[in-house]
Amino acid sequence: MKVLKKPLIAFLLIYLVISSILFVRNERNAREFDIGTEQAQGQDVATAPLQLSGEISANLNHNAYQVVGGVPIQITKHVDPVLQRGEPGEWDSVDLLNPSVIKKGNTYYNYYSGYNGEVWQTGLATSVDGVHWSKYEGNPVLKLSDRGLWDDSYIAANGSAIEIDNNVYYYYQGASSTDNKATVGLATSDDWLRFDKESNPVLTTGPDHTWDSMGVADPYVIKHKDFYYMYYLGMDEMSVQRLGVARSRDGVVWEKSVANPILDVGTKGSFDENGLGEPSVFYNAPYFYMVYTGRDAGEKRDIGLAVSLDGVHWKKQNYNGLFADRKSGTWDDSVICDTTFWMDDNASSLWMWYGGGNKPLPAEGLNGAVGLMEISLDQGRDLSEFDPNVLSGQTIVDSQDILKGSYAIEGDPSQKSVWxxxxxxxxxxxxxxxKLEISGYMPLTAHQESDRSIKDVAITVSINGSSIETNTFKEDTGFTIEIEKDKYEKYMSNDDYIYLDLTCSSSFIPSQNGNSADERELAYIINKISVN
Known part of the structure; x- marks a missing residue:
């Protein structure tokens, strides 16, 4: 740690007095949740407009949906489908839906569901650009199991592929002819072509009279930090369909969140009042983005957007479907559903493939095909740093969402900071x-005024859940903490993100010290955090 000592006690006292006028107590909603044994805090997300462009911008009435909280997102929709159903008599001749796209080298692998009028099965198509696809000659790659097994009645619609240890893990919903309850199974492949099924489902229905007692389906799996998270549909005894989440360390053994269901059906008249399902989730700090399918009273399907700061507590962003005013007479005028995400490294936008059709039916026979949208998640900021001086000049993302546990940016125009x-x-x-750098100011005197027994205050820096170092402060001082990559590299996740936790040994409330009317719980000031 490099410490920059400055005689800032006088500055701090003035700062606290001014705070009685300028500071407003942070009333942001925080809720505890328990997913397994982990606990965290969920907050409401920032507000900003949602934008759509391309084909949609010309015919979407922006007043047709209600923004209830918002995040920066811009969608461009391709006009024509990129993957069509097969010829009459082929295994995917009636519907081709539910794409699930992953990438190996320079090739995209699309595991999709095909329907021939009698049975759903899973096939594979590959592409080098994500737009032009070639179907695998050996299709289908996943079929019904033999009579008497758990998935002998129905499989493959609404599956999810993810790469784990160079193998494809394909999660799919299946049902047995004995009870016809949907559960989630797993098939794996080491060559990405031939699959071996687990003998039993990996996610089953809940106890009687619970929200998912009659079926679990529509799995979508992502990796975040040390866990895999499965977002899925659950159905109760009244046939109400909601969304839940489970987690796993190995992709095989799953535990459901006690916070389930995490997303409920919409209010009367909304695009998802008849049910919701087919979630797809993507993380782009500081938000988790979920695109999900909603069914209205007439069984017309559209997609909606929800956002979250913790992946468990979600906030819907629209009342009508995102494409409620799309043109009639198009190939997807009645159904937009079954989304899947992929984002290349260092790309500026996210690709989203989806299923579409022109018949408003609840399950199949939709004239289904696969389309493509491009989503821009540009937040107008450098994702490798937290700099209040830069963030104060834009309002796309709330600084308190980026650095959770912080308060609003304040200070003069040239020296902004956050408590x-x-x-x-x-x-x-x-x-x-x-190289990680954290700069700020530690007001030890304020801590001691709150608790006379305090001799020093420490900040512990953790990366990806592992403690890296603890820095102890024995006076009021400005500081810069510098940590080289070789000190934390072994704790890194597979993605490009560093998940940084800062834990202070003490805090104080200025109003209780008699210094100001500020009732916030404060620990220290952050000037900047960056990783270069």
Missing amino acids: VNKEANIALKQTGSG
């Missing part, structure tokens, strides 16, 4: 050498 409480965390995208 943080005892627990703060941030996700930073690693660039360059990976």
Whole structure:
């Protein structure tokens, strides 16, 4: 740690007096959740407009949906499908839906569901550009199991592929002829072509009279930090369909969240009042984005957007479907569903393939095909740093969402900063050498005024859940903490993000010290955090 000592006690006292006028108590909604044994804090997301462009911008009435909270997102929709159903008599001749796209080298692999009027099965198509696809000659790659097995009645519609240890793990919904309850199974492949099924489902229905007692389906799996998370549909005894989440360390043994269901059906008249399902989730710090399918009272399907700061507590962003005013007479005028995400490294936009059709039916026979949208998630900021001086000049993303545990940006135009409480965390995208720098100011005197027994205050830096170092402060001082990449590299996840936690040993409330009317819980000031 490099410490820059400055006689800032007088500055701090003035700062606290001014705070009685300028500071407003942070009333942001925080809720505890328990997913397995882990606990975290969920917050409401920032507000900003949602935009659509391309084909849609010309015919979408922006007043047709209600923005209830918002995040920066811009969608461009391709006019024509990119993958068509087969010729009459082929295994995917009636519907081709539910794409699930992953990438190996320079090739995209699309595991999709095909329907011939009698049975759903899974096939494979490949592409080098994500637009022009070639179907695998050996299709289908996943079929019904033999009579008497758990998936002998129905499989493959609404599956999810993910790469784990160079193998494809394909999660799919299946049903047995004995009870016809949908559950989630797993098939794996080491050559990405031939699959071996697990003998039993990996996610089953809940106990009687619970929200998912009659079926679990529509799995979508992502990796985040040390866990795999499966977002899925659950159905109860009244046939109400909601969304839940489970997690796993190995992709095989799953535990459901006690926070389930995490997303409920919409209000009367909304695009998802008849049910919701087929979630797809993507993380782009600081938000988790979910695109899900909603069914209205007439069984017309559209997609909606929800966002979250923790992946468990979600906030819907629209009342009508995102494409409620799309043109009639098009190939997807009645159904837009079954989304899947992929984002290449260092790409500026996210690709989203989806299923579409022109018949408003609840399950199949939709004239289904696969389309493509491009989503821009540009936040107008450098994802490798938290700099209040830069962030104060734009309002696309709330700074308190980026550095969780912080308060609003304040200070004069040339020296802006944020106060943080005892627990703060941030996700930073690693660039360059990976050197981590944290600069700020520790007001030890304020801590001691709150508790005379305090001799010093410590900040512990953790990366990806592992403690890296603890820095102890024995006076009021400015500081810069520098951590080289080789000190934390072994704790890195597979993605490009550094998940940084800052834990302070003490905090204080200025109003209780008699210094101001400020009732916030404060620990220290952050000037900048960056990883270069």
